[in-house]
Amino acid sequence: MRAPMASLYVNAPVMVTRRQLLSHMALVPFAPRLLHALGQSAPGADERADLVIIGGGLGGCAAALSACAHGLRVIMTEETDWIGGQLTAQGVPPDENRWIETIGGTASYRGLRSAVRDQYRRDPALLERARTNARLNPGNGWVSRLCAEPRAWLTALEAQLAPYIASGALRVLSHTRAAAVDVTGDRIRAVRVQDASGRTTVLHAPYFADATELGDLLPLSNAEHVLGAESQAMTGEPHAAGEYQPDNQQSFTMVFAMEHMAGEQHVIDRPAEYARWRAQTVSVDGTPWPILGFDEPANKRIGFDPVARTGYWSYRRIIDRTLFTAGKYASDITLVNWWQNDYSFGPLAGVSATEAAQHVRSAKALSLCLLYWLQTEAPRPDGGAGWPGLRLRTDVLGTADGLAMAPYIRESRRVRARTTVREQDVLRDLNPSGAQTTAFADSVGIGHYAMDLHRTTRGDTGGYGDTLPFQIPLGALIPVRLRNLLPACKNIGVTHLTNGCYRLHPIEWNIGEAVGHLVAQSLATRVPPVGIHEQRARTEDLQRTLTAAGVPLAWPTPLPAG
Structure with a gap:
């Protein structure tokens, strides 16, 4: 395959209009680095934004999009050359629920999926029977209803971010990771990041989101967090370990x-x-x-x-x-x-x-x-x-050795939050009421997947039963102490066990999207996230915002056929 045209623009002066940018993207499918080039300038000693997002995976991208939609200025870092995390740099087609085509995710996530399908429909080589299939699956893989090339997902993501990068509302710093966090009391003052050349930049903002794959900001900021498998004494979960096992993590x-x-x-x-x-x-x-x-x-x-x-x-x-x-x-x-x-x-x-x-x-x-x-x-x-x-195929994942740019990580450090979702909250067999879905009054989204844990570092294997279609509680996004740090990935208030059903692509996207809206409300009202969670009226204000943005907060009952 020919080299992506985007590589020609990485070091070129940026002198294009938004219309030119979007026109170029429509003509050049699978252009993986163009928007990184347009959104990134040389790091300086200090950078400021309304929201700094560390990590450019699905949660980070969704947080950036929803925050920018509110008019916020955002800086997002990414350790690899590609934003998109699981879908792109890690090379994992989306693991989704059976209702994803209609009600099983946010409107923006479903829009991302539609954009990927549209890329293939524009290919003259696609057969008509596939082109007219409303649920086109380019790979016909059976792990997902939409198996497509990582570059297709990347192009769709970058097209979503393009208007905000072109306007200057969003900057993406690729090949950049967090090196240190400046904390005073219960607030993060700044995060020092380092790029691949060793240059450092200090990022300042009233709010910071940890969208890294391993929850990197949690130890750097001394945020209370959990690593590995909790004990039964810690969570009361019937399937939890007899003792706390921080080294027991999913493969x-x-x-x-x-x-x-x-x-x-x-x-x-x-x-x-x-x-x-x-x-x-x-x-x-x-x-x-x-x-x-x-x-x-x-x-x-x-x-x-x-x-x-x-x-x-x-x-x-x-x-x-x-x-x-x-x-x-x-x-x-x-x-x-x-x-x-x-x-x-x-x-x-x-x-x-x-x-x-x-x-x-x-x-x-x-x-x-x-x-x-x-x-x-x-x-x-x-x-x-x-x-x-x-x-x-060394070209598919954008690397010389043919392996993905980054490991596919299933389990992260997890913040100690005001709400911790336990297996009692989601496992159907542990639900004595016979309810068909979970019920969190502070819901900021929905998801569904089996409580699926792959082989762990201590050799544990297996699933633990069917889960109810569940909700994402706002309390799981609120740290017990730090007031301006928000988890935006797999690092929310879940356990080793419930991470197994909350770690999937559309759920991570929903988490990040909710974080962007939450930060916007906190800045507009001058009430920190913990204050929004503590006051029912403010939580309901956030929920109305999410609903208007196309984020479902509850599953319909009865559930439709998948």
């Missing part, structure tokens, strides 16, 4: 993209760590299974066949070549985020930067070993071994 994954070129040879060099991972087993219900394999019963039922285009091949497939005219794509393209490359052999939070970096390197090695095993040893239906035509 993360280094995603990669591949295609299958039948009759061709694309076997990578044997990875240096292949013998180690080939011998590695993981325990499921007390039985050890090879991590590189499909022997474990659930995995065996799914299977893998790139020729028949079944099993894991179609699971997270982002391009189904049969939806396009012959020759547009030589193969399907699929993303590999499977049981086999879930890395559960060490955490990323609560350890030194050196140890975390080592775990990331090992997770990358595991993913490449999985690819090599698929190419050389994986059992085929015809009795042979390996598919040498599997080719690593």
Whole structure:
């Protein structure tokens, strides 16, 4: 594939109008860095805004959009080259609820999904039967109703941010992370950030949002927070651990993209760590299974066949070549985020930067070993071994090694909040009233997903039952002490267990969107978020704002068919 046109603009002087900018984006699909270039200038000693958002994932982007819609000035940082977090830099198609096409998310999130579909509909190679499908799924992956290329999600996100970047309301600082936080009493005064070159900038604002994937601002600001698995004594949850286990965190994954070129040879060099991972087993219900394999019963039922285009091949497939005219794509393209490359052999939070970096390197090695095993040893239906035509697509995820820019992180540090959502609040089996949805009077959004925990660093596995369609309580966004810090990602007031159902794409977006509206109300009324939460009338004012913006606060009853 040709290099993205956006790369031509990264260091060029910015002298375009908003109309020119949007026109350019309409003509150049999948232009991943243009808006970063337009929204970023060289860091200075100090920068000021109404809201500083640390982290440019889905929650960060949604917070920026809703805050800017209220006329606020926003600075958002992002550690990688791509905003969008799970959908882009981490390479994960959206995990969503079955009502997402109509009532299962915010209007702006559904607008993002529509924009992605529209990009594909503008492609002349898309077949008419696909173009006219109101629920077009470009990859026909079965993990999601909308599996698409990370660059498509990126382009749609950047188009949403474009007007605010063009007007100067929003600045995006890429390759930038938080280095230190200046706290006085119960308020953050400033956050010092550092870019890839080592230059530092001090960001000042009345409000700060932590939209990082691991809740990085929480320890830097000494905010009360929880890491890992709580004990039953801490939460009263029936499935909680007997003791507090801060090192017990969900696995993360280094995603990669591949295609299958039948009759061709694309076997990578044997990875240096292949013998180690080939011998590695993981325990499921007390039985050890090879991590590189499909022997474990659930995995065996799914299977893998790139020729028949079944099993894991179609699971997270982002391009189904049969939806396009012959020759547009030589193969399907699929993303590999499977049981086999879930890395559960060490955490990323609560350890030194050196140890975390080592775990990331090992997770990358595991993913490449999985690819090599698929190419050389994986059992085929015809009795042979390996598919040498599997080719690593280094272009799909925007990296030289073909692996995602960032780890797919399932579990973050979590703020100690005024409300902590426990499994008693969401598990259907623990709900004696027979209610069909949860009930939080201070709701700022909705979501639904199973309480799904992937293999953890202590070897825990499994789901814990069906959940009720649930709400996002405002109290889960309000720290117990700090008055101007707001969680805007997976770091809200949930537990190790309920993080398993609150960590998904549309919910993270809803959380961030609510944070942007909350900050706008706090600035307009000069009442901090905790004051809004403490006063029912002010909470209701916020809820009216959210409803007007297309954020549903409760599930309808009875629930419609999905």
